Amino acid sequence: MSSEVLTPYGGDRFEAIIIGGGPAGLSVGLNLVRARRRVLILDSNRPRHSATLISHGFLTRDGVSPLELRALGREEFSAYPDAEFHQGLVDSITPPEGDDAGGDFLVVSRGVRGSADRRVTAPVVVLANGLSETLPALPSMRAYYGTSLHSCIECDAYEKAGEPLALIGETADLAERALLISQVTGDLIVFTNGSDAVTAAEEAGLGARGVAVDRREIADVVGDRSGLTGVALADGTVVPRTGGFVRPIWSVPLGFASQLDLVLDGDGFVVVSDGGATSVPGVFAAGDITPPGPQQLIVAAGAGARVAASVNRHLLGAL
Structure with missing residues (x-):
């Protein structure tokens, strides 16, 4: 033109x-x-x-x-x-x-x-x-996203202080995100869904801060009308959690x-x-x-x- x-x-x-x-x-x-x-x-x-x-x-x-x-x-x-x-x-x-x-x-x-x-x-x-954004492919993820589960740590971590939290993802920045979340809770588990997103060295560093890493595959997230209650693993285990973060x-x-x-x-x-x-x-x-x-x-x-x-x-x- x-x-x-x-x-x-x-x-x-x-x-x-x-x-x-x-x-x-x-x-x-x-x-x-x-x-x-x-x-x-x-x-x-x-x-x-x-x-x-x-x-x-x-x-x-x-x-x-x-x-x-x-x-x-x-x-x-x-x-x-x-x-x-x-x-x-x-x-x-x-x-x-x-x-x-x-x-x-x-x-x-x-x-x-x-x-x-x-x-x-x-x-x-x-x-x-x-x-x-593409969320982790879990059947019930959308039901809790935006209420119990969030993606922006800076935006939503404050309101989750002191809760048993989950961090779900499969990307290389998962450990860094876990460090940020550990500022608000002493009970955090990082779920890698069977991936190698967290290295052995990173897992050791997170462990020193009281953050656990669970490498088992995830079947779904579960909850009730009150919100998220846990993360259901493929082996049948349900790990109690009341909220957390996902890495899309x-x-x-x-x-x-x-x-x-x-x-x-x-x-x-x-x-x-x-x-x-x-x-x-x-x-x-x-x-x-x-x-x-x-x-x-x-x-x-x-x-x-x-x-x-x-x-x-x-x-x-x-x-």
């Missing part, structure tokens, strides 16, 4: 299109509209933390529901005349044609829950769409951005500069899809504010 045929901003042409309406994307949007930029946020309303009832650590909003936090952010953003929020699932992003660095990106989205399909353009696209497998969903030549790190996260610029001129990224991956909500919001400042300066330089 050549810069010679660009229309003024208005209608379906924006200065920035933000993909993702979580704390990172909303923070980018709020700060850009306050810089008098015309901004569209496209969001599918499928947040990764939808099962979480309460979030913590967000200054002035400690204990708020993540969904309420998103709603408050949308309300603040949408109050500005140059702001537009649209519920849609992005299908594709087409970069400017040829070597036209000053051209617009074309973003095509499908409406969800009765909203319209959109074809919109902008010289800047910000990726803030968050991650997909995270992935960056970027199928809609396949036409962009994004540089990713070894774990699939989008490589960015300090200001959030990606390897593609005009494309920025913020939040959990950038290294080091999942962060607290307040960290994602802070990253969004930093990216907004970079985007604003980029647009000034494009004039």
Whole structure:
């Protein structure tokens, strides 16, 4: 799309299109509209933390529901005349044609829950769409996830203090996560589900801190109306636990951005500069899809504010 045929901003042409309406994307949007930029946020309303009832650590909003936090952010953003929020699932992003660095990106989205399909353009696209997560494949995991079991230690460990806790996972960072959880309880068992996620040296170090490692395969997690009551192992043993943490497998969903030549790190996260610029001129990224991956909500919001400042300066330089 050549810069010679660009229309003024208005209608379906924006200065920035933000993909993702979580704390990172909303923070980018709020700060850009306050810089008098015309901004569209496209969001599918499928947040990764939808099962979480309460979030913590967000200054002035400690204990708020993540969904309420998103709603408050949308309300603040949408109050500005140059702001537009649209519920849609992005299908594709087409970069400017040829070597036209000053051209617009074309973003095509499908409406969800009765909203319209959109074809919109902008010289800047910000990726803030968050991650997909795969939980351990246990039949009853979803029944307790977000209430008895959590993934964010910084967010939820405080409320589990003093309880007999489990840590379930199969990744190499399991021992480090166990150390963090051991700050709040003296009764922690790490369940590796038959994997070698915890080395012998790590197990010895954890043992010195009173943390046990159980390498047996897990059949399921069990509980009642009060919440989790234990971890059921494949050999028939049920280990009593009242809560704990799981380590999901995270992935960056970027199928809609396949036409962009994004540089990713070894774990699939989008490589960015300090200001959030990606390897593609005009494309920025913020939040959990950038290294080091999942962060607290307040960290994602802070990253969004930093990216907004970079985007604003980029647009000034494009004039």
